[in-house]
Amino acid sequence: MSQQRPGNPPGTPGAVPAFPDLPEATIARLPEYLRALHNLEDGSETISSEALAAAAGVNSAKLRKDLSHLGSYGTRGVGYDVALLIEQIEYVLGLNQRRAVCLVGVGNLGHALAGYAGFASRGFRIVALFDADPAKVGERINGLTVRHIDELPRLAVQEKIAIGVIATPAGAAQTVADALVAGGVTSILNFAPCVLSVPANVDVRKVDLAIELQILSFHEHRKASLTALPGGRSSAGPPAAQQEAVGS
Amino acid sequence: MSQQRPGNPPGTPGAVPAFPDLPEATIARLPEYLRALHNLEDGSETISSEALAAAAGVNSAKLRKDLSHLGSYGTRGVGYDVALLIEQIEYVLGLNQRRAVCLVGVGNLGHALAGYAGFASRGFRIVALFDADPAKVGERINGLTVRHIDELPRLAVQEKIAIGVIATPAGAAQTVADALVAGGVTSILNFAPCVLSVPANVDVRKVDLAIELQILSFHEHRKASLTALPGGRSSAGPPAAQQEAVGS
DNA sequence: CGCGATTTGTGCACGCCTTCACAAGCGCCT
DNA sequence: AGGCGCTTGTGAAGGCGTGCACAAATCGCG
Numbered sequence: 268m269s270q271q272r273p274g275n276p277p278g279t280p281g282a283v284p285a286f287p288d289l290p291e292a293t294i295a296r297l298p299e300y301l302r303a304l305h306n307l308e309d310g311s312e313t314i315s316s317e318a319l320a321a322a323a324g325v326n327s328a329k330l331r332k333d334l335s336h337l338g339s340y341g342t343r344g345v346g347y348d349v350a351l352l353i354e355q356i357e358y359v360l361g362l363n364q365r366r367a368v369c370l371v372g373v374g375n376l377g378h379a380l381a382g383y384a385g386f387a388s389r390g391f392r393i394v395a396l397f398d399a400d401p402a403k404v405g406e407r408i409n410g411l412t413v414r415h416i417d418e419l420p421r422l423a424v425q426e427k428i429a430i431g432v433i434a435t436p437a438g439a440a441q442t443v444a445d446a447l448v449a450g451g452v453t454s455i456l457n458f459a460p461c462v463l464s465v466p467a468n469v470d471v472r473k474v475d476l477a478i479e480l481q482i483l484s485f486h487e488h489r490k491a492s493l494t495a496l497p498g499g500r501s502s503a504g505p506p507a508a509q510q511e512a513v514g515s
Numbered sequence: 516m517s518q519q520r521p522g523n524p525p526g527t528p529g530a531v532p533a534f535p536d537l538p539e540a541t542i543a544r545l546p547e548y549l550r551a552l553h554n555l556e557d558g559s560e561t562i563s564s565e566a567l568a569a570a571a572g573v574n575s576a577k578l579r580k581d582l583s584h585l586g587s588y589g590t591r592g593v594g595y596d597v598a599l600l601i602e603q604i605e606y607v608l609g610l611n612q613r614r615a616v617c618l619v620g621v622g623n624l625g626h627a628l629a630g631y632a633g634f635a636s637r638g639f640r641i642v643a644l645f646d647a648d649p650a651k652v653g654e655r656i657n658g659l660t661v662r663h664i665d666e667l668p669r670l671a672v673q674e675k676i677a678i679g680v681i682a683t684p685a686g687a688a689q690t691v692a693d694a695l696v697a698g699g700v701t702s703i704l705n706f707a708p709c710v711l712s713v714p715a716n717v718d719v720r721k722v723d724l725a726i727e728l729q730i731l732s733f734h735e736h737r738k739a740s741l742t743a744l745p746g747g748r749s750s751a752g753p754p755a756a757q758q759e760a761v762g763s
Numbered sequence: 764c765g766c767g768a769t770t771t772g773t774g775c776a777c778g779c780c781t782t783c784a785c786a787a788g789c790g791c792c793t
Numbered sequence: 794a795g796g797c798g799c800t801t802g803t804g805a806a807g808g809c810g811t812g813c814a815c816a817a818a819t820c821g822c823g
Binding site: 538541591 | 809811812821
């Protein structure tokens with residue numbers, strides 16, 4: 268990621284509700300709390316940190332600290348007001364305004380993302396689809412027409428698109444990122460397996476599906492090597508093959 | 516995640532190459548290094564930590580420390596042997612054996628995942644597709660026939676599937692997870708926006724596309740509130756509305 | 764053969780994050 | 794009105810991860 272904390276220049280007086288600079292770890296959990304809150308079918312007005320933490324799958328102390336960071340007021344002995352908490356978190360995350368998102372690359376994955384209901388239901392509005400393949404331009408997906416990528420910068424500016432999603436092959440990703448930046452996009456969600464270089468003011472988050480599987484694979488390997496300890500190395504290639512320069 | 520480190524019971528003697536218990540942060544980066552290594556079109560035999568770090572988008576000191584954790588031997592003054600390093604990382608990640616993966620839920624997203632080339636090209640083999648919808652059972656996707664989810668436990672055992680991918684709606688995810696566990700699956704990649712509860716020996720990784728966007732949204736909100744400081748709160752709702760219990 | 768350039772491996776310090784444990788505060792019941 | 798139980802908010806400690814800076818090691822060249 269290209270976080271590069273702006274440093275909170277000493278000059279900024281806290282007159283306006285100078286944005287609470289929450290820890291990154293907290294920010295990453297806020298959406299989870301929000302989801303848990305929305306999923307509450309329980310009609311109760313309030314919820315305790317214990318209950319919400321369980322619903323979100325985290326430690327209750329962590330949750331309380333997270334919420335305290337954003338100044339949210341629970342009531343001791345009672346809990347948090349559900350409706351108020353939802354409003355608070357949505358405000359902090361900037362979800363009260365439906366943000367315009369564009370998606371580049373309507374291949375296999377992009378097609379699925381374009382139709383993903385989870386975006387619309389959680390505060391985002393896909394307003395444009397792009398692709399470099401002329402054969403795909405003009406295709407209609409989910410009520411949107413795929414446009415050629417050359418139109419990206421112009422349309423991004425025009426539609427005030429702040430977030431771009433890259434679902435192209437890795438080879439095209441950097442070019443697309445440049446086009447997004449040219450269009451004034453300042454947040455990028457990158458599904459292409461590659462490193463993007465962007466200006467410091469642009470945030471990039473990466474999701475690499477294969478990497479997730481590889482991490483799981485590691486744990487599988489570890490678990491297997493633990494349970495197989497007594498036996499004699501049954502599975503594939505041993506870690507050897509790197510002896511050299513043993514004694515010089 | 517349900518990490519819950521096994522505690523490394525004091526009894527385990529390090530006779531067998533007791534698995535290097537790498538820091539989680541390191542594990543998460545190894546696949547990135549691997550990808551960077553594979554992408555090297557440079558025909559050189561070796562690569563310096565500096566160069567590889569740049570290609571992977573990380574700090575070079577971090578990379579060296581990561582590699583040192585897995586005992587990988589670079590050569591001072593020269594760098595790391597590319598081929599050897601690839602072999603090492605692939606071994607640690609357990610990628611030398613093509614792991615069997617099954618995918619549950621062939622809706623919008625599942626469909627895309629089933630066709631995602633990145634899995635096959637990076638050591639994984641999707642061997643089965645499942646869905647609960649009878650209308651989808653029998654459909655052929657990418658050479659695989661969609662089976663009914665009731666067959667999951669049996670087939671998972673039969674095919675020795677260790678990793679399962681959940682791409683169902685949130686409502687069905689827990690049921691699917693239970694079925695996966697019943698089938699002996701010990702690693703789950705969950706795309707459904709919900710918390711799964713699984714036995715301690717099962718690893719779960721979660722990918723929530725909407726959450727990623729929400730995190731970006733936060734940064735957008737923050738950036739906007741910073742640049743708009745001088746002006747007068749032009750955009751949406753202020754954070755107020757939570758006064759109450761001010762003085763009792 | 765020796766020296767300098769280069770690059771790895773790592774000790775150390777710092778900061779972030781997590782977790783525990785508890786005081787403070789609030790509501791309810793008597 | 795008072796006390797009791799429950800829950801939040803937070804101080805402090807510990808662990809983890811990061812990044813700097815440098816010693817150790819290796820290669821190539823004169």
